[in-house]
Amino acid sequence: MAKKETVSGNIFDGALLKRVIGLAKPYRKQFIIASILAVVVAVVTPIRPYLIKIAVDDHIMKFDIEGLKFIVYLLLATLVVEFILRYYFIYLTRWLGQYVIKDLRVRVFNHVINLKLKYFDRTPIGTSTTRTINDVETINEIFSQGIITIFADLLTLFAVIVIMFITDWRLAIVSLVTLPLIFYATYVFKERIKGAFQIVRAQVSKMNAFLQEHISGMRIVQIFNAEKIEMKKFKDINKEHRDAYIKSIFYFSIFFPLVEIILAMAIGLMVWYGATLVVGAQIQIGVIMAFILYLNMLFRPLRMLADKFNTLQMGFVASERVFDLLDRKDFIVDEGRTDLASVGSKIRFKDVSFAYIDEDFVLKNVDFEVGEGKTLALVGATGSGKTSIINILSRFYEYQQGEIFIDDIEIRDIPLPALRKSMAVVLQDVFLFSGTIMDNITLRNESIDREKVIEASKIVGAHRFIMNLPGGYDYNVMERGVTLSVGQRQLISFIRALVVDPPILILDEATSSIDTESELIIQNAIEKLVKNRTSIVIAHRLSTIQNADMIIVLDNGRIKEQGTHEELLELDGYYKNLYDMQFKKHEARA
Numbered sequence: 001m002a003k004k005e006t007v008s009g010n011i012f013d014g015a016l017l018k019r020v021i022g023l024a025k026p027y028r029k030q031f032i033i034a035s036i037l038a039v040v041v042a043v044v045t046p047i048r049p050y051l052i053k054i055a056v057d058d059h060i061m062k063f064d065i066e067g068l069k070f071i072v073y074l075l076l077a078t079l080v081v082e083f084i085l086r087y088y089f090i091y092l093t094r095w096l097g098q099y100v101i102k103d104l105r106v107r108v109f110n111h112v113i114n115l116k117l118k119y120f121d122r123t124p125i126g127t128s129t130t131r132t133i134n135d136v137e138t139i140n141e142i143f144s145q146g147i148i149t150i151f152a153d154l155l156t157l158f159a160v161i162v163i164m165f166i167t168d169w170r171l172a173i174v175s176l177v178t179l180p181l182i183f184y185a186t187y188v189f190k191e192r193i194k195g196a197f198q199i200v201r202a203q204v205s206k207m208n209a210f211l212q213e214h215i216s217g218m219r220i221v222q223i224f225n226a227e228k229i230e231m232k233k234f235k236d237i238n239k240e241h242r243d244a245y246i247k248s249i250f251y252f253s254i255f256f257p258l259v260e261i262i263l264a265m266a267i268g269l270m271v272w273y274g275a276t277l278v279v280g281a282q283i284q285i286g287v288i289m290a291f292i293l294y295l296n297m298l299f300r301p302l303r304m305l306a307d308k309f310n311t312l313q314m315g316f317v318a319s320e321r322v323f324d325l326l327d328r329k330d331f332i333v334d335e336g337r338t339d340l341a342s343v344g345s346k347i348r349f350k351d352v353s354f355a356y357i358d359e360d361f362v363l364k365n366v367d368f369e370v371g372e373g374k375t376l377a378l379v380g381a382t383g384s385g386k387t388s389i390i391n392i393l394s395r396f397y398e399y400q401q402g403e404i405f406i407d408d409i410e411i412r413d414i415p416l417p418a419l420r421k422s423m424a425v426v427l428q429d430v431f432l433f434s435g436t437i438m439d440n441i442t443l444r445n446e447s448i449d450r451e452k453v454i455e456a457s458k459i460v461g462a463h464r465f466i467m468n469l470p471g472g473y474d475y476n477v478m479e480r481g482v483t484l485s486v487g488q489r490q491l492i493s494f495i496r497a498l499v500v501d502p503p504i505l506i507l508d509e510a511t512s513s514i515d516t517e518s519e520l521i522i523q524n525a526i527e528k529l530v531k532n533r534t535s536i537v538i539a540h541r542l543s544t545i546q547n548a549d550m551i552i553v554l555d556n557g558r559i560k561e562q563g564t565h566e567e568l569l570e571l572d573g574y575y576k577n578l579y580d581m582q583f584k585k586h587e588a589r590a
Contacts, residue, residue, distance in 0.1 A: 042155030049293035056286030097144035142315035153301035345534035352402035377545035380554035424497035428509035432481030
């Protein structure tokens, strides 16, 4: 079960804020320039209304055409300067956001691919995908539309208010009478829209999880004719998402007109009071015109601040989730120092016990040894511990008790990359990535050339079917290899194992998904694969392991029987019963 998330994303959390800002450390220069531009834009913005005041009072009212021309040129120059400043400010903040999330995505993905498999056992795929894509993208908005832009808007507000008081303190006070109303409306809107957005995001997450699960399991949906039932579930989820989004739209549709009304009230009060001052010859008409522009400049950022604060809040919620993932220490401890060249292929388990969860051991006091170049077969019922032996030998999971040796070296003393490089695993459920057959065999390892792949394909017996595909080895297998049969995918996994030429080969139910004809094709290949290699074979089909040097029968995590095929038949125990059952089934089918 996935860990329940409890994140606050508080923008006033100093430690969180410092950590978020720290993401921009590699781009300190751009961050500082953007901050300086925010200050300059805030200073330049109120200049235009002031120039208009001068144009009206000092030139238009006095019919000074030459002076008016100069002010017009000055206004045009101010507009150009403001345009350039805003262009670079917007471009730089967006640029900064994109570079920060590019680095963060790489960091998150690198962290995720090194986590223990236990993390993926307990965490839905959608959660890791959301952290790497959606949450990181939301963090982008902290830089592109959050911290620096809010800072710029607040500076603009301060600059406009200061210039208003400098121009005429009486009109400034009257104009700002409605400011408490806009602050209250903004606060209420911010709180309401925050809750609405959280519901929307929860619904989006719910919809994504539903779609991912059902698209992956579409074959089951169609096999059991469950399309209508699942469609009804999706409609319900989609309706909840729509209702949540409409609720957020409702708050916007109230807030923005309300701001316009409050702005109109402020302008009305200012014009009414300003007119009395003009009539009394205490101010000139240009001051009123300037104040109308000042009020528009004042209310425009106020109108957007609430939305930007919510954007910032959501960004910090996302960043807290991402940091929570990055802070996870679910790594296999790699303290190995043994030289790669010394890693051999003799395997020995000494009193090994292992549990996936707490003390619920699935392997109990397991002891065995596989000589170099020998083949060990593991047999047992589902859940008896066969795959667990492979998991801990490859150190995908850590065993709690006992020791495991390769060439008398405890595997914890071998560097993890060296350990895994010495092994190749062929699984029952073959995973193929989107891309060509060549890419799926080499996994884009440039040290493996095409000739080596073709040679391995011929050994396995897959070269003919690959060459019959459009494009041959450059055939695109599509996502998860859906354009290939199960048997063909299995053959590709054999080639993938063979081209790395490992000293240790592991076959985990590698022939269970292959039909009888394909099994006959690769049986010779398996014999060639295991030759001169230490091999561990897990198989339900006992016919495939009769030539193994040793067979271990597992039952409930313990070794119940071990020996060669002939020795186990003579014991007349569990293995003999299993063999007789399979043999009788084979005869019955014949």
